[in-house]
Amino acid sequence: MWSINTQAMMESNDNAPPRQSTGQDCDDLLARERRARIQAEIATRARDEFLAIVSHELRAPLNGIQSWTHVLEYQVVEGVASPLAQRALNGIKTGIAQQVRLIEDLLDVTRMMSGKLRLEKQPLALLPVIRAAVDSVRASAAARGIHLESSYAITAEQIDGDADRIQQIIWNLLSNAIKFTPEDGHVWISASRVGSRLCVVVRDSGVGLAPEFLPRLFDRFSQADTSSTRRHNGLGLGLFLVRHLVQLHGGQVEASSPGPGLGSSFTLWLPLRRDQDAASSDADARLVPLPSLSEVRVLVIDDQPEARDSLTALLTGAGAIAFPAASAQAAMTWLRTLSANNFPDILVCDIAMPGEDGYAVLQKIRCWSGADNSQPLQRIPALALTAFTQREDRIRALTAGFQMHVTKPVAAEELIVVIAALASRNASRNAATMTSLTDPPI
Structure with missing residues (x-):
C-alpha cells in the first residue's frame, strides 16, 4: 500500500510543470504590465476620439441655431414683435447657452481626468x-x-x-x-x-x-436629490x-x-x-460697438446648409458680401465667374466635411489658378470655424495655414470681430505690397 502511494506521488510530481525561475517570473510580470499599459493607452485614445466626435456632432447644429437667432433678433428690433416672439427668442438663446455649457463641462471633466487641462495664466x-x-x-x-x-x-x-x-x-x-x-x-x-x-x-x-x-x-x-422627481436638472x-x-x-x-x-x-x-x-x-x-464688415468679401464653405445659410445671413447683416459654397468644387466653379477685383478677401471654412476636409479645401483654394495662370488667393486669410475644440485641433488648424481657429457655436459678435481683424490685417498687407511695387528703384 505504501509503495503504491509513493509511486502515485512520484507520478504526480513527474506530471507537475517545472517551476519557473525568479527571472522568468519578473519577465512575465513586466510583459503583463506592458500589455495593460498599452490597452489603457488605446482605451484613452478611443475615449478622446469618441468625445471629440460627440462634441462636434453636438456643436455643429448649435452653430446654425445661434446664428439664426442673432439674425432674428435684428428682425425683432427693427420690426414690430409681439412679447411672445421676444420670449421665444430669449428661450432659444437660453437653451443654446445651457447646451454649450453642458458640452464644455463634459469636455473639461475629461481633460481633468486625463491631465490635459491647461491654464493660460x-x-x-x-x-x-x-x-x-x-x-x-x-x-x-x-x-x-x-x-x-x-x-x-x-x-x-x-x-x-x-x-x-x-x-x-x-x-x-x-x-x-x-x-x-x-x-x-x-x-x-x-x-x-x-x-x-x-x-x-x-x-x-x-x-x-x-x-x-x-x-x-x-x-x-x-x-x-437624485430621484426621478427632482426639481433641478x-x-x-x-x-x-x-x-x-x-x-x-x-x-x-x-x-x-x-x-x-x-x-x-x-x-x-x-x-x-x-x-x-x-x-x-x-x-x-465697457461695451464697444461692433466693427463694420462693409465691402468685405467673405467666402463661406460649409457642407451643412443650415450653418452655411445662417452664417451668410449673419455676415450680410454686418455689411459683408458673403458667398456660400458647400464644397471646394462649388467654390472653384464660382471663382471662375469672377473678375480680378471681385475675389474674396476672407475664407471662413468648416473642417469636418465629406470627401475633403477643411485642410484640403484650404490648400485647393490657395493653389487655385485664374485665367492668367496666377494664384490670386495664395495668401487669402482663412478662419477655421469648426466643432473640433481640442488643443490639438487648434494646433493642427494653425499648422495647416489657417490664421484663426474658432469653435462652434460661435457668438455673432466674436465672429464679426475676428473677421474684421483678419480683413484689416489683409488690407494693411496689400497696401504695403502695393507701396513696395510702386517705389522707384534705387
Missing part, C-alpha cells in the same frame, strides 16, 4: 471678470424674478489667472445660486481684499444644504469643475449653509498677485 484684474460673469447671468435671474445684488470693495487688484477659467468659476457659482433660489429670492455677490488674498462670496436665499451633504458637495456627479459637474479650477489657480473654495431652506454661501479665495503696478482695468468691461 497672465496678470488679471479680477473686478472686470466678476462684472462680466454677473452680466452674463443677469437676464436669467431677472426672468425668475430673483434680485441679484453686488458689492465690490476692490478696484484694480490682480491675480495670476486664466480670464476665461476665472469667469467660468464665478459663472458656475452664480448660476448654481440662481438655480437653487426660488422666485423673488435674492442672490448676493461681493468681492474684497483680505491680506494677501482676494475673497469672492456668492450667497443666496435658496433651498440650502443639509449638513450631511456638505462633505460631498464638490464631488463629481454629486447631487443632493443637471449632471452635478459645475461645482466639481469649480473646485478643480480654483485649485489650479492656487486658491480655495468653501461652502456653508445653516440648513435646508435657509440658503447657502460659497467663498472663493484667490492669491493676490505680488506685483500690483497695473492701472485700473474698469475700461475693459
Whole structure:
C-alpha cells in the first residue's frame, strides 16, 4: 500500500510543470504590465476620439441655431414683435447657452481626468471678470424674478489667472445660486481684499444644504436629490469643475449653509498677485460697438446648409458680401465667374466635411489658378470655424495655414470681430505690397 502511494506521488510530481525561475517570473510580470499599459493607452485614445466626435456632432447644429437667432433678433428690433416672439427668442438663446455649457463641462471633466487641462495664466484684474460673469447671468435671474445684488470693495487688484477659467468659476457659482433660489429670492455677490488674498462670496436665499451633504458637495456627479422627481436638472459637474479650477489657480473654495431652506454661501479665495503696478482695468468691461464688415468679401464653405445659410445671413447683416459654397468644387466653379477685383478677401471654412476636409479645401483654394495662370488667393486669410475644440485641433488648424481657429457655436459678435481683424490685417498687407511695387528703384 505504501509503495503504491509513493509511486502515485512520484507520478504526480513527474506530471507537475517545472517551476519557473525568479527571472522568468519578473519577465512575465513586466510583459503583463506592458500589455495593460498599452490597452489603457488605446482605451484613452478611443475615449478622446469618441468625445471629440460627440462634441462636434453636438456643436455643429448649435452653430446654425445661434446664428439664426442673432439674425432674428435684428428682425425683432427693427420690426414690430409681439412679447411672445421676444420670449421665444430669449428661450432659444437660453437653451443654446445651457447646451454649450453642458458640452464644455463634459469636455473639461475629461481633460481633468486625463491631465490635459491647461491654464493660460497672465496678470488679471479680477473686478472686470466678476462684472462680466454677473452680466452674463443677469437676464436669467431677472426672468425668475430673483434680485441679484453686488458689492465690490476692490478696484484694480490682480491675480495670476486664466480670464476665461476665472469667469467660468464665478459663472458656475452664480448660476448654481440662481438655480437653487426660488422666485423673488435674492442672490448676493461681493468681492474684497483680505491680506494677501482676494475673497469672492456668492450667497443666496435658496433651498440650502443639509449638513450631511456638505462633505460631498464638490464631488463629481454629486447631487443632493437624485430621484426621478427632482426639481433641478443637471449632471452635478459645475461645482466639481469649480473646485478643480480654483485649485489650479492656487486658491480655495468653501461652502456653508445653516440648513435646508435657509440658503447657502460659497467663498472663493484667490492669491493676490505680488506685483500690483497695473492701472485700473474698469475700461475693459465697457461695451464697444461692433466693427463694420462693409465691402468685405467673405467666402463661406460649409457642407451643412443650415450653418452655411445662417452664417451668410449673419455676415450680410454686418455689411459683408458673403458667398456660400458647400464644397471646394462649388467654390472653384464660382471663382471662375469672377473678375480680378471681385475675389474674396476672407475664407471662413468648416473642417469636418465629406470627401475633403477643411485642410484640403484650404490648400485647393490657395493653389487655385485664374485665367492668367496666377494664384490670386495664395495668401487669402482663412478662419477655421469648426466643432473640433481640442488643443490639438487648434494646433493642427494653425499648422495647416489657417490664421484663426474658432469653435462652434460661435457668438455673432466674436465672429464679426475676428473677421474684421483678419480683413484689416489683409488690407494693411496689400497696401504695403502695393507701396513696395510702386517705389522707384534705387
